[in-house]
Amino acid sequence: MKLDGKNVIVTGASSGIGAAFCRSIVAKKGVVYGLARRKDRLDSLKKELGANFHPVVLDITDEAAVSKWVDDTFNANNRPDALINNAGLGKFGNIEDLSLEDWHTMMNVNLNGVFYITRKLVPHFKASDSHSHIINIASVAGLMGNPKISGYNVTKFGLRGFSEALFKELRFDKIKVTCVYPGSIATEFFEKAGAETHSHMMQSEDVASTIVHILETADNFLIDEITLRPLNPKPPES
């Protein structure tokens, strides 16, 4: 799709790769609806990006609020063109130390929130005359299990299955579905996860340029899955 004038919804727009996606899509003259809970972060992104960026303070785990926002915002004269399901978090630790609250938060944001917004936007995508695109940001944790990230693994493996099912379900409705599996990226993610960062991570801008490429592919050309990694990752512990 040509991004000029297209309506793109980005969840988790207030920091990290989500904010980078907003910058890159607005640079291509796309119109971005950036969803997140931290109003101050969205407000400063609005100052930076101007008229083509619409800040939307929304908790994607609040199904009623998500549903209302979609109903209030989109209609036959203003259709969404793309959805980037990016909001997500990890809580890391040994299984016996993983709290019920952290488990449920991961399930609610990384899976339930994705379901709530996707199910509301798909009818608009189906009604649209042009092609639409759903991009789900999973993780390499959606491809392989590892110690101390079991709960996070569950959500990203789940997102992988959701993406593959939707890709097959929606392809004949002119709706593309792409699942992205990034390795480590320098964002706030690791601090929130309670894990160490390192100096060999990917940069958000580079991930964003790949997302723009995926969105801009020709209508009958689908990248259904893509893995992104630092070429030279953190050396193994010696």
Ligand SMILES: NC(=O)c1ccc[n+]([C@@H]2O[C@H](COP(=O)([O-])OP(=O)(O)OC[C@H]3O[C@@H](n4cnc5c(N)ncnc54)[C@H](OP(=O)(O)O)[C@@H]3O)[C@@H](O)[C@H]2O)c1
């Ligand atoms: N960083 C990595 O190494 C890495 C690797 C692979 C995959 N990922 C995935 O990339 C995605 C983005 O993460 P990031 O690295 O950019 O981390 P980040 O900077 O912590 O961004 C997470 C975003 O999710 C939003 N969010 C969290 N809970 C939300 C909720 N209930 N409702 C709405 N928004 C919510 C946050 O906004 P608010 O707090 O303002 O609501 C924030 O904008 C996540 O899905 C993550 O799993 C990250």
